[in-house]
Amino acid sequence: MIRIPINASRSYQVLIERGLLSKAGENIRQVKPACKAAIITDDKVANLYLATVRQSLEKEGFSVCVYIFPNGERSKTAATYLDIIEFLSKNNLKRGDLLVALGGGVTGDIAGFAAGTYLRGIDYVQIPTTLLAAVDSSVGGKTGINLSSGKNLLGMFNQPIAVLFDPDTLATLPEEERLAGLGECVKYAVLEDGELWDIMSLTPDKASIARLVELCVSCKKRIVEEDERETGGARKLLNLGHTFGHAIEKLSGYTVPHGIAVAKGLAIIADACAARGILDTSERDRIIALLKKYGFDLSVRYTAEEMAKAAVWDKKADKTDVDLVIINGIGRCSLLKVPVNKLAEFIKC
Numbered sequence: 001m002i003r004i005p006i007n008a009s010r011s012y013q014v015l016i017e018r019g020l021l022s023k024a025g026e027n028i029r030q031v032k033p034a035c036k037a038a039i040i041t042d043d044k045v046a047n048l049y050l051a052t053v054r055q056s057l058e059k060e061g062f063s064v065c066v067y068i069f070p071n072g073e074r075s076k077t078a079a080t081y082l083d084i085i086e087f088l089s090k091n092n093l094k095r096g097d098l099l100v101a102l103g104g105g106v107t108g109d110i111a112g113f114a115a116g117t118y119l120r121g122i123d124y125v126q127i128p129t130t131l132l133a134a135v136d137s138s139v140g141g142k143t144g145i146n147l148s149s150g151k152n153l154l155g156m157f158n159q160p161i162a163v164l165f166d167p168d169t170l171a172t173l174p175e176e177e178r179l180a181g182l183g184e185c186v187k188y189a190v191l192e193d194g195e196l197w198d199i200m201s202l203t204p205d206k207a208s209i210a211r212l213v214e215l216c217v218s219c220k221k222r223i224v225e226e227d228e229r230e231t232g233g234a235r236k237l238l239n240l241g242h243t244f245g246h247a248i249e250k251l252s253g254y255t256v257p258h259g260i261a262v263a264k265g266l267a268i269i270a271d272a273c274a275a276r277g278i279l280d281t282s283e284r285d286r287i288i289a290l291l292k293k294y295g296f297d298l299s300v301r302y303t304a305e306e307m308a309k310a311a312v313w314d315k316k317a318d319k320t321d322v323d324l325v326i327i328n329g330i331g332r333c334s335l336l337k338v339p340v341n342k343l344a345e346f347i348k349c
């Protein structure tokens with residue numbers, strides 16, 4: 001089994017092993033005595049994996065209740081969140097009980113926020129079942145929900161007590177969701193270079209996927225441990241490709257999935273950095289080739305001005321400058337403060 005310790009405001013481990021779902025109970029028992037456990041999951045994941053996790057928890061003496069919501073980003077709302085809180089209360093969960101987030105990033109974000117706020121906070125475990133959730137959202141403690149004015153506007157930092165990833169769950173992932181996760185993996189490969197880049201340059205298969213997730217999580221671990229609350233700058237590096245990625249997501253009315261928007265955002269920033277002499281054109285070509293190898297459609301329907309305007313609405317931007325993650329080379333990214341009124345110009349090549 002792969003074990004990655006995360007030493008943030010709470011210390012916990014990310015466990016990666018094929019077949020881990022059926023051992024969820026015994027691994028959770030290592031960090032939490034048997035208690036009431038509320039599994040929060042969506043309808044798709046429930047059909048696929050709920051029975052295994054439930055049985056495994058019950059075998060270890062956990063008393064299980066289950067909340068199922070309709071899958072997809074549209075459920076990441078205040079209404080679902082409050083419904084979960086009511087559910088926890090009706091099922092009489094106490095401070096010492098547990099919440100288990102079983103699913104993709106939507107489930108992890110909403111369940112993590114519910115766990116952090118119900119009774120002023122109860123423990124929770126992340127069991128990611130998408131590639132995106134495994135390499136990104138299940139680790140690092142960002143949780144939250146969307147408001148009508150934007151994504152992830154209500155939330156908190158709340159670290160889980162454990163993360164359990166079973167690579168076998170990826171076998172049922174639809175192609176588009178797999179691609180969305182690979183967009184984030186390319187981001188990590190550009191941030192890290194080395195073995196991560198090498199694995200991504202070949203096509204990750206069943207044998208290498210656990211190692212790929214391990215390397216991505218290890219990259220996130222280092223950044224989160226240095227800058228858990230995104231105050232010092234290090235964590236902002238994880239936003240590579242996200243400034244314009246978020247803008248594209250927003251402009252498309254969220255019809256372009258997150259990871260695919262990130263891939264487009266990566267291409268925009270790689271092109272802009274190359275045009276400005278920040279990034280060697282041969283390295284830009286390698287990044288674009290890697291994105292194309294996975295079949296990402298890198299076309300963008302929006303003008304630089306439209307994207308810059310949408311990007312500035314991103315909550316991570318302050319009023320005058322945007323902290324843009326630029327690519328100095330593969331494995332060498334840094335932050336550049338770009339005045340809001342110069343953002344469109346920066347990406348015009």
Ligand SMILES: NC(=O)c1ccc[n+]([C@@H]2O[C@H](COP(=O)([O-])OP(=O)(O)OC[C@H]3O[C@@H](n4cnc5c(N)ncnc54)[C@H](O)[C@@H]3O)[C@@H](O)[C@H]2O)c1
Nearest residue numbers: 044071072104105106107129130132133137142169172173
């Ligand atoms: N907290 C963070 O640090 C962070 C980081 C990145 C993204 N996010 C958030 O994550 C969300 C996106 O995550 P996501 O892409 O996992 O979305 P998701 O949770 O909606 O999952 C995508 C789809 O895949 C289905 N699914 C999940 N696991 C499956 C499996 N094993 N087999 C078949 N189908 C499966 C789901 O039912 C859903 O329809 C966004 O809300 C984003 O804001 C959070």
